[in-house]
Amino acid sequence: MQPQYEPSVVEAEAQAFWADRRAFAVKEDPNRQSYYCLCMFPYPSGRLHMGHVRNYTIGDVITRFLRMQGYNVLQPMGWDAFGLPAENAAMKNGVPPAKWTYENIAYMKRQLQSLGFALDWDRELATCQPEYYRWNQWLFLKMLEKGIAYRKTGVVNWDPIDQTVLANEQVIDGRGWRTGAPVEKREIPMYYLRITDYAQDLLDALNDMPGWPERVRAMQANWIGRSEGVRLSFPYELGGEQRLLSVFTTRADTLMGVTFVAVAAEHPLATYAAQSNPQLAAFIEECKRGTAQEAEIALMEKKGMPTGLFVDHPVSGERVPVWVGNYVLMTYGEGAVMGVPGHDERDFAFALKYNLPIKQVIEVAGAEPAFTDQQWHPWYAEHGTLIHSGKYDGLDYQQAVDAIAADLKAKSLGDKHVQWRLRDWGISRQRYWGCPIPLIHCPKCDVVPVPEEDLPVVLPEGLVPDGSGNPLNKTPSFLDCKCPKCGGPARRETDTMDTFVDSSWYFLRFASAKNDKAMVDERANYWSPVNQYIGGIEHAILHLLYARFWTRVMHDMGLVKVQEPFQNLLTQGMVLNDIYSRRTGEGAIEYFNPADVTVQVDAKGARIGATLNSDGQPVEWEGMRTMSKSKNNGVDPTKLVEQYGADSVRLFMMFKAPPEDTLEWSDDGVEGASRFMRRLWRMVHEHVTAGLVSGAVSGELTDEQRNVRRAAHSTLQKVTDDLGRRRVFNTAIAAVMEFMNTLSKFEDQSPQGRAVRQEALELVVQMLSPIVPHAGHALWRALGHSDPLIDHPWPQPDPAALVRDSIDVVIQVNGKLRSQITVEASATEQQIREAALADSTVQKWIEGKPVRKVIVVKGKLVNVVV
RNA sequence: GCGAAAGUGGCGGAACUGGUAGACGCGCUGGAUUUAGGUUCCAGUGGGUAACCCCGUGAGGGUUCGAGUCCCUCCUUUCGCACCA
Numbered sequence: 026m027q028p029q030y031e032p033s034v035v036e037a038e039a040q041a042f043w044a045d046r047r048a049f050a051v052k053e054d055p056n057r058q059s060y061y062c063l064c065m066f067p068y069p070s071g072r073l074h075m076g077h078v079r080n081y082t083i084g085d086v087i088t089r090f091l092r093m094q095g096y097n098v099l100q101p102m103g104w105d106a107f108g109l110p111a112e113n114a115a116m117k118n119g120v121p122p123a124k125w126t127y128e129n130i131a132y133m134k135r136q137l138q139s140l141g142f143a144l145d146w147d148r149e150l151a152t153c154q155p156e157y158y159r160w161n162q163w164l165f166l167k168m169l170e171k172g173i174a175y176r177k178t179g180v181v182n183w184d185p186i187d188q189t190v191l192a193n194e195q196v197i198d199g200r201g202w203r204t205g206a207p208v209e210k211r212e213i214p215m216y217y218l219r220i221t222d223y224a225q226d227l228l229d230a231l232n233d234m235p236g237w238p239e240r241v242r243a244m245q246a247n248w249i250g251r252s253e254g255v256r257l258s259f260p261y262e263l264g265g266e267q268r269l270l271s272v273f274t275t276r277a278d279t280l281m282g283v284t285f286v287a288v289a290a291e292h293p294l295a296t297y298a299a300q301s302n303p304q305l306a307a308f309i310e311e312c313k314r315g316t317a318q319e320a321e322i323a324l325m326e327k328k329g330m331p332t333g334l335f336v337d338h339p340v341s342g343e344r345v346p347v348w349v350g351n352y353v354l355m356t357y358g359e360g361a362v363m364g365v366p367g368h369d370e371r372d373f374a375f376a377l378k379y380n381l382p383i384k385q386v387i388e389v390a391g392a393e394p395a396f397t398d399q400q401w402h403p404w405y406a407e408h409g410t411l412i413h414s415g416k417y418d419g420l421d422y423q424q425a426v427d428a429i430a431a432d433l434k435a436k437s438l439g440d441k442h443v444q445w446r447l448r449d450w451g452i453s454r455q456r457y458w459g460c461p462i463p464l465i466h467c468p469k470c471d472v473v474p475v476p477e478e479d480l481p482v483v484l485p486e487g488l489v490p491d492g493s494g495n496p497l498n499k500t501p502s503f504l505d506c507k508c509p510k511c512g513g514p515a516r517r518e519t520d521t522m523d524t525f526v527d528s529s530w531y532f533l534r535f536a537s538a539k540n541d542k543a544m545v546d547e548r549a550n551y552w553s554p555v556n557q558y559i560g561g562i563e564h565a566i567l568h569l570l571y572a573r574f575w576t577r578v579m580h581d582m583g584l585v586k587v588q589e590p591f592q593n594l595l596t597q598g599m600v601l602n603d604i605y606s607r608r609t610g611e612g613a614i615e616y617f618n619p620a621d622v623t624v625q626v627d628a629k630g631a632r633i634g635a636t637l638n639s640d641g642q643p644v645e646w647e648g649m650r651t652m653s654k655s656k657n658n659g660v661d662p663t664k665l666v667e668q669y670g671a672d673s674v675r676l677f678m679m680f681k682a683p684p685e686d687t688l689e690w691s692d693d694g695v696e697g698a699s700r701f702m703r704r705l706w707r708m709v710h711e712h713v714t715a716g717l718v719s720g721a722v723s724g725e726l727t728d729e730q731r732n733v734r735r736a737a738h739s740t741l742q743k744v745t746d747d748l749g750r751r752r753v754f755n756t757a758i759a760a761v762m763e764f765m766n767t768l769s770k771f772e773d774q775s776p777q778g779r780a781v782r783q784e785a786l787e788l789v790v791q792m793l794s795p796i797v798p799h800a801g802h803a804l805w806r807a808l809g810h811s812d813p814l815i816d817h818p819w820p821q822p823d824p825a826a827l828v829r830d831s832i833d834v835v836i837q838v839n840g841k842l843r844s845q846i847t848v849e850a851s852a853t854e855q856q857i858r859e860a861a862l863a864d865s866t867v868q869k870w871i872e873g874k875p876v877r878k879v880i881v882v883k884g885k886l887v888n889v890v891v
Numbered sequence: 892g893c894g895a896a897a898g899u900g901g902c903g904g905a906a907c908u909g910g911u912a913g914a915c916g917c918g919c920u921g922g923a924u925u926u927a928g929g930u931u932c933c934a935g936u937g938g939g940u941a942a943c944c945c946c947g948u949g950a951g952g953g954u955u956c957g958a959g960u961c962c963c964u965c966c967u968u969u970c971g972c973a974c975c976a
Contacts, residue, residue, distance in 0.1 A: 759915035
């Protein structure tokens with residue numbers, strides 16, 4: 026054994042050993058309990074960032090721990106390889122996206138391997154490979170057959186930078202989720218998947234997913250957004266024709282308080298009115314621009330303009346004016362709302378601003394202050410009893426809704442309705458680097474699906490986009506084809522699929538790797554569902570909801586047995602680092618990497634300032650944020666591995682914070698982890714150089730030997746629980762560190778003492794091995810074992826070692842800690858009570874006061890109440 | 892505004908079931924080794940106090956023999972969603 030810990034040597038050796046044996050390639054084995062541990066696969070952007078390292082280390086610790094516990098563990102890895110950055114890189118460097126992507130994959134794969142993750146590389150896939158995406162196409166055609174996929178022309182979100190349509194879910198604050206560009210509205214034919222057909226099921230199932238964080242379930246439920254109400258229509262006449270203006274409301278009880286109706290700028294009625302009203306047309310244009318651009322700014326300003334049109338109240342028949350409102354969303358409900366200023370805060374403000382009547386129709390008993398049309402009070406929006414509502418007067422909320430819905434239904438002007446916030450998933454993208462949608466446009470036969478036997482429609486890989494739209498449109502070898510129906514000349518569809526399609530089922534493909542006859546096979550049922558899924562919270566809605574939907578579709582087609590793809594979900598926290606900056610002359614800000622900055626501290630170690638190493642001048646600390654290029658606070662994993670070794674990096678990341686919390690990067694912390702590794706190595710080395718002994722401890726032990734053994738086995742108990750049930754790794758590592766502090770004070774060199782130390786070190790190495798597997802591998806061999814540690818069963822605590830003959834009991838007087846006594850482990854409650862009261866310190870505290878009550882918590886504490 | 896989570900030393904965090912607050916690590920202080928720096932090792936490190944002790948988990952109340960943990964009110968921060976009808 027080397028006296029010095031040299032991570033580069035140790036790690037290269039262990040990695041070669043595992044690779045030679047193909048140690049992590051797993052086979053389906055019905056006789057063994059399967060466990061599928063999956064980390065969200067990376068986009069091959071070029072290099073790994075620390076978030077990846079954290080993500081995959083968490084997965085690796087779980088994988089290795091469960092493997093030692095006897096599970097047949099699958100941990101695969103692949104590449105979410107289609108997407109826009111490859112096209113951007115292509116435009117910048119003139120390199121085809123395919124080349125760029127495959128080069129990145131090769132580099133990142135080496136990085137992953139250098140970190141020693143226990144991955145089954147035999148199952149590796151990249152979503153840009155035809156062997157993978159042909160099954161996207163295949164299932165898309167099946168969905169088309171079943172009507173789950175459909176074509177629709179409609180108003181869509183248009184990203185002017187990406188030149189592409191965004192799904193509703195991909196618009197964040199009116200901006201493209203990747204480009205940040207203000208989203209415009211456009212009409213375009215595209216393909217949708219009927220995720221709304223599954224809305225109820227996707228929502229209901231959330232209640233039965235205890236393995237998911239409450240937070241993520243709440244986010245999904247909000248996103249799906251079920252609301253119950255009434256859909257009703259206001260009749261009107263236009264050009265001599267009877268028409269209906271529909272709205273949805275959750276407050277049908279306030280129907281008699283309607284004094285106006287507001288429609289979205291994109292609403293057909295608004296468009297019609299604008300034809301003869303240039304002022305209104307201008308306002309509508311402003312709204313269309315405004316909503317996109319000013320999502321953050323225009324929070325309060327509610328603007329509107331009358332259309333000059335009127336509709337009839339569906340119950341009273343009164344004429345109600347129609348307004349265009351900038352606060353009405355075309356994408357939700359009917360694109361129109363009924364205005365009830367008396368009982369909706371937004372409508373109230375709107376009515377006040379434009380002098381529309383405000384009518385009270387709900388009374389809330391005891392509500393203060395009294396209703397006035399001058400000032401809004403929160404109680405106006407509460408449920409109550411109807412007034413000024415004719416025959417509905419006196420009804421409560423539910424009675425009113427029921428009665429009004431029934432009356433509307435009788436007139437064919439409305440009914441109860443469930444409205445969803447969730448919209449169907451538009452998957453068409455006007456982009457090159459994605460999975461081609463397998464359709465053919467024939468001048469005679471319209472849109473014709475590519476026959477199954479002609480799949481895959483292969484994406485040509487050599488094209489270089491130049492920013493002027495999809496290069497497929499300029500590639501006759503791709504475009505030109507024959508119509509499968511009539512055999513005439515036809516044009517191939519050039520739209521590609523949203524990359525969320527690719528990631529919606531890759532986990533099932535890992536489990537059916539390399540099958541060129543079917544999308545998935547029986548192996549998927551062996552491994553499914555994914556027992557532990559690990560990834561960032563940023564995927565809480567989009568990816569996870571789409572994957573749940575897609576899996577259900579596959580289930581309903583009889584392809585897989587599961588409906589819910591992910592049994593347990595762990596959303597790991599972000600990795601943060603300090604941000605240092607300086608204001609340069611022209612108001613610009615220059616950022617400095619924390620590695621180039623020295624922090625000044627006071628005598629207690631508190632931060633008082635920071636200076637730049639190169640010039641010694643102060644820099645400003647802006648707090649901690651996620652690592653990013655723009656803030657120049659990134660850390661390169663490969664450099665770290667070279668400097669400290671993969672094990673120290675892994676150890677630091679697992680030790681610094683619980684997996685779900687944010688992790689604050691610190692160079693000192695990695696130093697600390699590295700110090701711990703050297704210390705562990707030294708302890709084993711010192712022990713081993715004195716000659717190997719068996720760790721099988723038997724016979725009489727001294728008190729000290731027994732204490733060390735007990736500490737070792739109770740540490741094992743805690744670590745097993747932390748890694749297994751609790752899934753927190755920082756406390757497991759802390760427990761081992763604590764035990765090592767005990768062990769380093771144990772100097773007994775007798776044969777029995779050395780056997781105790783041998784056993785203790787073996788346990789330490791085993792307990793840490795899921796976290797620091799390379800050092801674990803080397804130290805296990807140094808301790809005299811020829812079997813590889815990865816195949817060694819996880820140790821069991823020895824019950825005999827855990828037995829105590831005496832227990833320390835703390836004593837409180839009136840709830841304040843006053844003393845401590847040691848009692849026999851077998852002592853009865855009565856004996857503990859007597860011993861506590863007899864204690865001299867306790868005597869002093871209760872002197873002269875009557876003892877009112879004595880509470881004994883067995884094995885822990887006594888509280889004397891005086 | 893709605894939903895979720897969180898506020899504990901100089902810092903990251905621990906305290907899992909209501910039972911010794913601050914485990915473990917970083918940083919800092921002192922010492923030993925070293926020509927020096929680094930490494931390594933030893934000791935100390937919540938605040939107040941000479942000490943006995945007292946005070947301490949965002950603020951204020953409550954329940955309890957006992958509260959960081961449970962309940963109520965409030966404040967702050969973070970994350971997600973949001974003119975959602």
